[in-house]
Amino acid sequence: MRKILIANRGEIAIRVMRACRDLGIATVAVYADCDRAAPHVRYADEAYHLGPNPPVESYLRIDKLIDIARRAGADAVHPGYGFLAENRTFAVACRDAGLTFIGPTAESIALMGSKTAARQTAIRAGAPVVPGTESPLPDGLADADVRATAEQVGFPLLVKAVAGGGGKGMRTVVEPGELIGAVRSARSEAGSAFGESAVYFERQILRPRHVEIQLLGDHHGTVVPFVERECSIQRRHQKVVEEAPSVAVTPALRRQMAAAAAAIARAAGYTNAGTIEFLLDQSGQFYFLEMNTRLQVEHPVTEMVTGLDLVEWQIRVARGERISIDPERAITPHGHAIECRIYAEDPDGRFMPSPGRILSLKAPAGPGIRRDSGVEAGFEVPIYYDSLISKLIAWGEDRAQAIARMRRALSEYEVRGIKTTIPFFQWLMTTRDFSEGHFDTTSLDRELAARAGRPFVGAPEEAEELAVIGAAVRSYLKASASGPSGRQASRPNSRWRNAGRGEGLR
Amino acid sequence: MNFEIDVNGRMRLVTVERVPTGPHRFRVTVDGTPHAVDAVAVEADTISLVFPEAGGASHDVGFTNGLSASELVVYLPSGTLTATVNGRRSRRTAETAAAGEQRIVAPMPGKVVRVLASPGDDVAARQPLVVVEAMKMENELASPRAGRVREVVVSAGESVEAGRLLAVVE
Numbered sequence: 006m007r008k009i010l011i012a013n014r015g016e017i018a019i020r021v022m023r024a025c026r027d028l029g030i031a032t033v034a035v036y037a038d039c040d041r042a043a044p045h046v047r048y049a050d051e052a053y054h055l056g057p058n059p060p061v062e063s064y065l066r067i068d069k070l071i072d073i074a075r076r077a078g079a080d081a082v083h084p085g086y087g088f089l090a091e092n093r094t095f096a097v098a099c100r101d102a103g104l105t106f107i108g109p110t111a112e113s114i115a116l117m118g119s120k121t122a123a124r125q126t127a128i129r130a131g132a133p134v135v136p137g138t139e140s141p142l143p144d145g146l147a148d149a150d151v152r153a154t155a156e157q158v159g160f161p162l163l164v165k166a167v168a169g170g171g172g173k174g175m176r177t178v179v180e181p182g183e184l185i186g187a188v189r190s191a192r193s194e195a196g197s198a199f200g201e202s203a204v205y206f207e208r209q210i211l212r213p214r215h216v217e218i219q220l221l222g223d224h225h226g227t228v229v230p231f232v233e234r235e236c237s238i239q240r241r242h243q244k245v246v247e248e249a250p251s252v253a254v255t256p257a258l259r260r261q262m263a264a265a266a267a268a269i270a271r272a273a274g275y276t277n278a279g280t281i282e283f284l285l286d287q288s289g290q291f292y293f294l295e296m297n298t299r300l301q302v303e304h305p306v307t308e309m310v311t312g313l314d315l316v317e318w319q320i321r322v323a324r325g326e327r328i329s330i331d332p333e334r335a336i337t338p339h340g341h342a343i344e345c346r347i348y349a350e351d352p353d354g355r356f357m358p359s360p361g362r363i364l365s366l367k368a369p370a371g372p373g374i375r376r377d378s379g380v381e382a383g384f385e386v387p388i389y390y391d392s393l394i395s396k397l398i399a400w401g402e403d404r405a406q407a408i409a410r411m412r413r414a415l416s417e418y419e420v421r422g423i424k425t426t427i428p429f430f431q432w433l434m435t436t437r438d439f440s441e442g443h444f445d446t447t448s449l450d451r452e453l454a455a456r457a458g459r460p461f462v463g464a465p466e467e468a469e470e471l472a473v474i475g476a477a478v479r480s481y482l483k484a485s486a487s488g489p490s491g492r493q494a495s496r497p498n499s500r501w502r503n504a505g506r507g508e509g510l511r
Numbered sequence: 512m513n514f515e516i517d518v519n520g521r522m523r524l525v526t527v528e529r530v531p532t533g534p535h536r537f538r539v540t541v542d543g544t545p546h547a548v549d550a551v552a553v554e555a556d557t558i559s560l561v562f563p564e565a566g567g568a569s570h571d572v573g574f575t576n577g578l579s580a581s582e583l584v585v586y587l588p589s590g591t592l593t594a595t596v597n598g599r600r601s602r603r604t605a606e607t608a609a610a611g612e613q614r615i616v617a618p619m620p621g622k623v624v625r626v627l628a629s630p631g632d633d634v635a636a637r638q639p640l641v642v643v644e645a646m647k648m649e650n651e652l653a654s655p656r657a658g659r660v661r662e663v664v665v666s667a668g669e670s671v672e673a674g675r676l677l678a679v680v681e
Contacts, residue, residue, distance in 0.1 A: 083529050160637040360646065390646065408655060419586055421575045421586055428590050462591075465589065469571045472518050472572065473516050473523050474519075474560060474572075475558050475572030476514075476572075477525040478527060478548065478558055480527075481537070482550075489600075
C-alpha cells in the first residue's frame with residue numbers, strides 16, 4: 006500500500022492522513038468547492054476537486070471518488086466516519102475498481118447495517134439483546150396484529166427503523182394508544198431518511214448507560230476487543246462526551262462485555278475496526294444495541310488509555326497483516342481519557358449552528374492533552390456539513406486528573422469569530438453529576454431542559470470588570486495610534502514603530 | 512481619555528490615563544474607582560493586563576469587532592462578553608426587543624424542513640415556529656415572546672439565506 010485516498014474532510018481526514026504519514030504512505034485529499042482552503046486539503050500530499058458543496062454532489066459521489074483514486078494512482082481508500090463510511094455500495098465500488106477499502110467487507114457492512122439482521126447475529130453469538138421483535142414488522146400488518154406484537158414486547162417500547170441511525174425513524178411509545186400513530190410516523194420518517202421504511206420494536210430500557218466495545222479483526226481470524234468507552238452524555242441522541250474506561254464497569258463486567266462483543270464480531274465474520282454498542286441498565290445487565298461498522302468519532306479515548314493507534318491498525322489489517330496486539334493490553338485501561346466534541350454551535354442559543362469565519366484560534370496544549378482539529382484561523386466553517394470542528398481529549402492518571410486537565414485545556418482553548426460548545430463543556434466539567442459519574446443517556450437532555458436557556462458561563466463580576474478595563478485600554482491605544490503621533494508612526498518603514506512592536510511583544 | 516462602556520446592560524464611565532511609573536502603565540478609573548494597570552498589546556487583538564497593585568494579577572483579554580462599529584466581542588478564559596464603547600445604550604434595544612412585533616429571521620443559511628405555526632395562531636414564548644436544517648441538524652426557530660402569528664413567509668422545502676425573514680409575531 007503506497008497511496009491512500011481519504012474520502013472525507015475535516016478532523017477525521019487529517020487524523021487518517023497522520024497515520025498514513027507515520028507509515029510512510031502518501032495521502033490524497035478530496036474537496037468540495039468551499040473546502041479548497043481547508044486544512045485537510047493542504048495537509049495532504051495531493052488534493053483533487055470533487056464538485057459543488059452539497060454532500061450529494063461531492064463527498065457522497067462514489068463515481069467521482071473512484072475516478073480520482075484511479076487518476077491519482079491510489080491503491081486504497083479510507084472512508085473516515087459519516088459520508089460513505091457505512092455504505093455497502095461504496096465498499097463494493099472500491100473492490101470492483103481494484104482499490105482496498107480500509108474497513109470491513111461490503112457483506113459485513115450490509116449485515117450489521119440492518120438492525121434486525123444485526124440483532125439476529127448477536128442472538129446467534131449468544132449475546133444478550135434488548136427484548137424486541139426479531140424481524141421487521143411485515144408491511145401492511147393489520148393494526149390488531151401490530152398491537153398484539155407490541156404487547157409481547159411490552160411497554161414502554163421503541164419503534165425503530167431497521168436502517169436507522171441518529172435517532173431518525175425512532176419513536177418512543179409509552180402507552181398502547183400511541184402505538185399505531187408512532188409506527189406510521191416512524192415508517193414515513195425512515196422512508197424519507199433512509200429510503201427504507203421497515204421498522205421493528207424494542208423494549209425501552211429505562212435510563213440506560215451507553216457503553217461500547219471497540220474491536221479490531223484481521224483476515225486471519227483474530228478478533229481483539231478493547232477496553233470499553235462510555236458515551237452516555239448525549240444531547241438529543243447525539244454523543245457529546247465520551248470516556249474510557251466507564252465508571253459503571255467493573256473489571257469482571259468488562260471481560261463479559263468484551264467477550265460478548267468479540268463473539269458477535271466473529272459471528273459476523275467481521276474484519277477491520279468496528280464497535281459493538283451496548284445499553285447497560287441500572288441493575289448492571291447489558292444488552293446489544295447495534296454495531297458501527299466504521300472507525301468512530303470517539304476512537305481517540307481508546308487510543309489514549311491503551312497507547313495503540315487504531316487508524317494505523319486499520320491500515321495494517323487492510324494490507325493483510327496479522328494483529329499482534331497483546332489482548333491483555335487492549336483490555337486493560339492505563340489511566341483515564343475524556344473527549345469533548347467541539348461543535349460550531351451556540352450553546353447559549355439552543356445549540357444553533359454557528360458557521361462562519363474563524364478570526365483567530367488559540368489551541369490548548371500541555372500534559373495529557375490531544376486535539377484533533379479540522380479547522381484553523383482564517384478558515385470559514387461551511388454550512389453544508391457536520392458542525393464538529395475539533396475533538397479535545399484529555400488523559401489523566403485517573404478520572405479526576407483527566408477532568409482537571411480537560412477543564413484547564415478548555416480554559417486555554419479560544420476560538421474567535423464563531424460560537425462553539427466550549428462554554429457548555431466548561432459548565433459540564435464542573436457539574437457534580439459528571440464528576441461523580443452519575444448519569445445515563447437521558448440525563449443531559451433533562452438537565453438542559455431544567456436550565457431553560459440559562460447561559461453556561463455566567464460572567465462573574467471580575468470578568469465584567471476585566472472586559473471593561475480591557476476594552477477601555479484597547480480604545481485608548483487605538484485612539485492614540487490614529488492620533489497625530491500615530492499618523493507619523495504609520496509611515497512605511499518606520500523603525501520606531503517596529504521597535505515599538507518589539508517592545509510590546511517583549 | 513473618557514469612555515462610556517456597557518457590558519451586560521450596565522454602563523460604566525471609564526477614564527484612561529498614562530502614568531509615568533513605567534512604559535505600559537495606566538490609571539484606569541471605572542465609575543470613580545481607580546485601577547493601576549500595566550497593559551501591553553500582544554498578538555491578534557489581545558491585550559495583556561497586569562495589575563501591579565492587586566497582587567500582580569495577570570489576565571489576557573481578546574477582542575473581535577461586534578455587529579456594530581461600537582460593539583466589541585471580548586474573550587476571557589471564563590467566557591465571552593459583549594462590550595459597547597461609546598455606543599447607544601443597549602437598554603434601548605432591550606426594550607424594543609421586549610415589546611412590539613417580533614421578526615423571526617434565519618440565523619444561518621439552510622433549508623426550511625417544517626413550518627409549525629400559521630397566521631392567527633397564538634404562540635407562547637420560546638414556542639418553535641419554523642424548523643430550519645443546517646449543518647445536518649434540525650434547528651427550531653422560536654418566538655422570543657408570547658403573541659399572535661401575523662405571517663409566516665416561508666414554506667417547507669424552501670432554501671433560506673442568513674437574515675431571511677421567516678415569520679412575524681405581534
